[in-house]
Amino acid sequence: MIYPLLRKFFFALDAETAHGIGMAGIDFVNAAGVSCLLARSVPPDPVQVMGIEFPNPVGLAAGLDKNGEHIDALAAQGFGFIEVGTVTPRPQPGNPKPRLFRIPERQAIVNRMGFNNDGVEKLLANVATAKFARWGGVLGINIGKNFDTPIEKAADDYLLCLDRVYQTASYVAVNISSPNTKNLRELQQDEALDALLGSLKEAQGRLSDRHGKYVPLALKIAPDLADEQIQAIADLLRKHRVDGVIATNTTVSRVGVEGLPNAEQAGGLSGAPLLAMSTAVVGKLATALAGEVPIIGVGGIINGADAAAKIAAGASLVQFYSGFIYRGPELVAEAAAAIARQRAA
Template identity: 40%
Template sequence: MYPLLFRVVLARMDPETAHHAGMAVIRLLGVRPFAWATRALTRPDSSLRTQVLGLNFDSPFGVAAGFDKNVKGAQGLWALGFGHVEVGTVTAIPQDGNPRPRLFRLIADRAVINRMGFNNAGADAAASRLRKLRAKKHRAVIGVNIGKSRVVEVEDATADYVRSAALLAPLADYLVVNVSSPNTPGLRGLQAVETLRPLLEAVRQTAGATPLLVKIAPDLEDDEVEAISRLAVELGLAGLIATNTTISRAGLNTDHAVVGAAGAGGLSGAPLKARALQVLRLVRAAVPSEFVVISAGGVETATDVQERMDAGADLVQGYTAFLYRGPLWARQINKSLTR
């Protein structure tokens, strides 16, 4: 049913418009009694329950940052069967992001190029919505992904991240420092160990008891991946997320003219699968067993999720395949994982 709907309707819509339409439905599914009915259909089997970061997850499979930028769909995504929802990326200062169009489907590759540019309502708005969710004692595990405000110079990035962390860490189940999006000028330069160290030290101190993780790019050299992994362990972070989107366009099936017309941005989806798995293995080999590793990038099926866990991932995240596989995607993965 959904593949037909995608081909006939959604694939013909502007991708960002389609996303907003989908988010409206997801928000509705998070409201009682729809949430109860939906969760009854999608609830993961009890055998999938896992404890990571001192938190209880109904399933190891969750939604990566980028889907719910403004903490509006967390309840609905939980109702659809995801084991956790990572909201954001949130910046200290509200921002509109890059000009539209900024989201492009590569259907032949089951992929997406985005240059959204951290469009979000800001840390104060996110904190307000998180307080309301906490007041409801909602069961969803919610991580918060924070990034640099575009108007803030790179040399002032630490203070910018700290401001977001101070507002959001007390309300988050875990906090993620995003230094790996390709869509904010200068951001990826913060992944260099000499600049990353003082940033993570400051945010770690501000986050307090909230588990802190860092999210890295798949485009790093292998030795850089290993160096950041060791740094995260040294600084006492709880974990690392591998990986964000890629700037590579290698090996795509989509016509070169279509890819070129989409322009700059991060590529996500199936083409990222091999490198994301490779980076996961590099990270896992560089860190102790108790250090949490979350794998993202190119995850489409339960087989993909299981492969990541077999390679050492404690949790697995997806996003892009949600656009191609539809609202019952998490349910399908969870059911297959229990067989």
């Protein structure tokens, strides 16, 4: 495969610079009609989740394509669904650079991007030019709050984004778990989450009537949760009939990367060291939810066995981002094949 050679080039560059060049490269091979040089074909393996038929259970996690600029090129890598964002109501630059760091010794990444994006209107304009959604592709849009919106007003930002993306999205992911926006994770606390989910579900009902279609809502949670917090979140997901839960975001823990270069950088840790923690959260959620709310498992997937482990723990779908950076497009087909074997076992 070509990607291991390309990775050596990319890893010689600053991580954020490499990301920009890599996305431009994926766009180029897609436009040239030679995406097969990077990706293997993924056999259909449809699965029904949140009332949506996904052509296969392997998705791209939010964060790689924050502004929806590369949807068609990424879809050509074989993903069963693409999640773009996190998008906020207004454009914002994010945190100062450098803010993206590799830990290659552990196939890990630390980021403190801070929801850098061009705002919801620009994302919608980009999505409108993509063929993916028009051709029936499953497109998730991940929404968040602006960094300067007070936490007590956060619901206003989520409701504005939900209103704007509702007609375009296949599902909407509500990101309350990034460690890189001050106080954001406070929204996972019982009273705050109860109020936020109530407001979002009420708005979802109004929007469903207005647009004549039901767009599912999925809540994205952190891995750094005590068992009682996981149970409380599960109870609220059931109470408000939330359509799905994405487990998990990045971690503030540094277990597994201690003493390595970049390990002490501030931000969220993703990649292989997150696997055990995030999969444990999936398992605890699956027990607490008892099948009432489907789970999208994300965090630490570097190979097919990791993806299958998420399904075994109780996830219906999986996503990855850091694994795509370290393994390249071949991971999509590998993960899909491993999940198919897991389900057949």
